[in-house]
Amino acid sequence: MSPFLLYFSSLFVLLFFHSPTCNAEDSLKVECNNTYNGITVANYTNNSTFHTNLKILLPSLSSNVSLIKGFYNTSIGEGSDKVYGLVLCRGDVSPDTCRNCTNFASAELLSRCQSRSSAIWYDLCQVQYSDTNFFNFSTTKWWFWVWNQINMTDSEVERFKNSRALLMHELANKTAYEPLRGMFATGKKSYSSTNNVFGLMQCKPVISGEACHKCLEVAITKIPECCDSRIGGRVVSEVCSLRFENITFFGESLVGGPAHSPTLPPVPSLVGGPPPSPIGGPAHSPTLPPAPSLVGGPPPSPTLPPSSPGESKVNEI
Ligand SMILES: *[C@@H]1O[C@H](CO)[C@@H](O)[C@H](O)[C@H]1NC(C)=O
Ligand SMILES: *[C@@H]1O[C@H](CO)[C@@H](O)[C@H](O)[C@H]1NC(C)=O
Ligand SMILES: *[C@@H]1O[C@H](CO)[C@@H](O)[C@H](O)[C@H]1NC(C)=O
Ligand SMILES: *[C@@H]1O[C@H](CO)[C@@H](O)[C@H](O)[C@H]1NC(C)=O
Ligand SMILES: *[C@@H]1O[C@H](CO)[C@@H](O)[C@H](O)[C@H]1NC(C)=O
Ligand SMILES: *[C@@H]1O[C@H](CO)[C@@H](O)[C@H](O)[C@H]1NC(C)=O
Ligand SMILES: *[C@@H]1O[C@H](CO)[C@@H](O)[C@H](O)[C@H]1NC(C)=O
Numbered sequence: 001m002s003p004f005l006l007y008f009s010s011l012f013v014l015l016f017f018h019s020p021t022c023n024a025e026d027s028l029k030v031e032c033n034n035t036y037n038g039i040t041v042a043n044y045t046n047n048s049t050f051h052t053n054l055k056i057l058l059p060s061l062s063s064n065v066s067l068i069k070g071f072y073n074t075s076i077g078e079g080s081d082k083v084y085g086l087v088l089c090r091g092d093v094s095p096d097t098c099r100n101c102t103n104f105a106s107a108e109l110l111s112r113c114q115s116r117s118s119a120i121w122y123d124l125c126q127v128q129y130s131d132t133n134f135f136n137f138s139t140t141k142w143w144f145w146v147w148n149q150i151n152m153t154d155s156e157v158e159r160f161k162n163s164r165a166l167l168m169h170e171l172a173n174k175t176a177y178e179p180l181r182g183m184f185a186t187g188k189k190s191y192s193s194t195n196n197v198f199g200l201m202q203c204k205p206v207i208s209g210e211a212c213h214k215c216l217e218v219a220i221t222k223i224p225e226c227c228d229s230r231i232g233g234r235v236v237s238e239v240c241s242l243r244f245e246n247i248t249f250f251g252e253s254l255v256g257g258p259a260h261s262p263t264l265p266p267v268p269s270l271v272g273g274p275p276p277s278p279i280g281g282p283a284h285s286p287t288l289p290p291a292p293s294l295v296g297g298p299p300p301s302p303t304l305p306p307s308s309p310g311e312s313k314v315n316e317i
C-alpha cells in the first residue's frame with residue numbers, strides 16, 4: 001500500500017460540520033509522526049516514564065488553557081523523558097468550548113498515537129506534543145487543506161477571488177501586526193452588492209509578528225492549489241492557518257472586533273493537499289494532486305454533492 005493510501009486510511013475525514021463541540025469525526029487531521037525540523041520521531045513504550053509524563057501533561061493542557069485566552073504551552077519531565085505540549089484554540093471560542101475541545105483532542109492523541117511527537121487538528125482547537133521544544137518553531141513541514149465542494153458561480157468567481165485576495169492580505173497584516181488581537185483576526189469583504197467573503201486567520205501566539213506574517217503569506221499562496229474557485233477553504237499548519245467562506249462561520253460581531261461564540265460551520269468539506277514528498281525533498285510538488293476517489297467511508301448525504309476524502313502533506317521549510 002502506498003504511503004498515500006496509508007494516509008487515507010489513517011484519516012477520519014470530516015464530511016459534516018454540524019456541531020461546535022469536539023467529536024471524533026470532526027478531526028481535520030491526526031499526525032502521529034509529527035517531525036519538527038527534520039528530527040525523527042520514535043514511539044514511546046507503554047508505561048515508560050515518557051508515557052507517564054504524557055498522561056500527566058495532556059490533561060493539564062485542558063485544565064489550564066481556558067485561563068490563558070485559548071493558548072497554553074507547558075512541559076514536564078527531565079532529559080529524554082521530557083514532554084512539551086501545546087494547545088491553541090480558535091480565537092473566537094468560549095473558554096468552555098476550548099477546554100472541551102482540548103480535552104477531547106488530548107484523549108484522541110493518547111489513544112490514537114504512540115509516537116514521541118504527535119499533533120491533532122480540529123475545527124476549534126489543535127493539540128501538539130513532542131519530545132522536542134517546538135514552542136517557538138515558526139517554520140512548518142506540514143500543510144494540509146480542507147475545501148468546500150461547491151464552486152463559486154462562474155459569473156462571480158473573478159470578483160470573489162479579487163475580494164478574497166484583498167481580505168487575505170489585510171487579515172495577514174492584522175493577525176501579525178496588531179498585538180491586541182492575540183494573533184487572531186476575522187473580517188469580511190463584499191464581492192457583489194449583496195454577497196461577502198468572510199475570512200479568518202490565526203498564528204501560534206509565541207512567534208514574532210514577522211514570522212506570523214510570513215507563514216500566513218505562504219498559506220495564501222496555497223489557495224490556488226487548495227481551493228481557488230471554491231466557495232470555502234482552509235489552509236492549515238502547526239504555525240498558522242487561514243479559512244475563507246462565502247457565508248459567515250464566526251460571530252458576525254467578530255468582524256473587526258473581539259470574540260463571541262462562533263456560529264455553526266456551514267458546509268461539508270474535503271481534506272487534501274499535494275502528494276507527500278520525502279523529508280528533505282522538494283518543497284513543492286510539481287503537479288496538482290489528482291482528484292482523490294472515494295475509498296470506503298460513509299456515503300455522502302443525498303442532499304449534498306458527492307465527496308471524495310483524501311489528504312496529504314508537504315515539506316515547507
Ligand atoms: C515519519 O515521517 C518521516 C518523514 O515524513 C518518515 O521518513 C518516517 O518513515 C516516518 N516514520 C514512521 C514510523 O512512520
Ligand atoms: C509506532 O507505532 C505505530 C503503531 O502504533 C506503528 O505503526 C509504527 O510503525 C511504529 N513506529 C516505529 C518507528 O516503531
Ligand atoms: C501498563 O500498566 C498497566 C496498569 O498500570 C497494565 O495494565 C499494563 O499491562 C501495562 N502495560 C505494559 C505494556 O506493561
Ligand atoms: C501499548 O498499549 C496499547 C493499549 O493500551 C496496545 O494497543 C499496544 O499494543 C501496546 N504497545 C506495546 C508496545 O506494548
Ligand atoms: C495546570 O493544571 C494542573 C492540573 O492539571 C495544575 O496542577 C497546574 O497548577 C496548572 N498550571 C497553571 C499554570 O495553572
Ligand atoms: C511557552 O513557549 C514560549 C515560547 O517558546 C516560552 O517562552 C514559554 O516559556 C513557554 N511556556 C512554558 C510554560 O513552557
Ligand atoms: C463538551 O463535550 C461534551 C461531550 O463530548 C458535550 O456533551 C458538551 O455539550 C460539551 N460542552 C461544550 C461547552 O461544548
Ligand SMILES: *[C@@H]1O[C@H](CO)[C@@H](O)[C@H](O)[C@H]1NC(C)=O
Pocket residue numbers: 133136137
Ligand atoms: C526558541 O526557544 C529556544 C529555547 O527556549 C531559544 O533558545 C531560542 O532562542 C528561541 N528562538 C526564538 C526565535 O525565539
Ligand SMILES: *[C@@H]1O[C@H](CO)[C@@H](O)[C@H](O)[C@H]1NC(C)=O
Pocket residue numbers: 149150151229305
Ligand atoms: C469545481 O471546480 C473544480 C476545479 O476547477 C473542479 O475540478 C470540480 O469538478 C468542480 N466541482 C463542481 C461540483 O462543479
Ligand SMILES: *[C@@H]1O[C@H](CO)[C@@H](O)[C@H](O)[C@H]1NC(C)=O
Pocket residue numbers: 150151152153195196231246247
Ligand atoms: C455562496 O456561493 C454559492 C455559489 O456561488 C451560492 O449559491 C450561495 O448562494 C452563496 N452564499 C451566500 C450566502 O452568498
Ligand SMILES: *[C@@H]1O[C@H](CO)[C@@H](O)[C@H](O)[C@H]1NC(C)=O
Pocket residue numbers: 166169170173
Ligand atoms: C500590509 O502592511 C504593509 C506594511 O504595513 C502594507 O505595505 C500593505 O499595504 C498592507 N497590506 C494590506 C492588504 O493591508
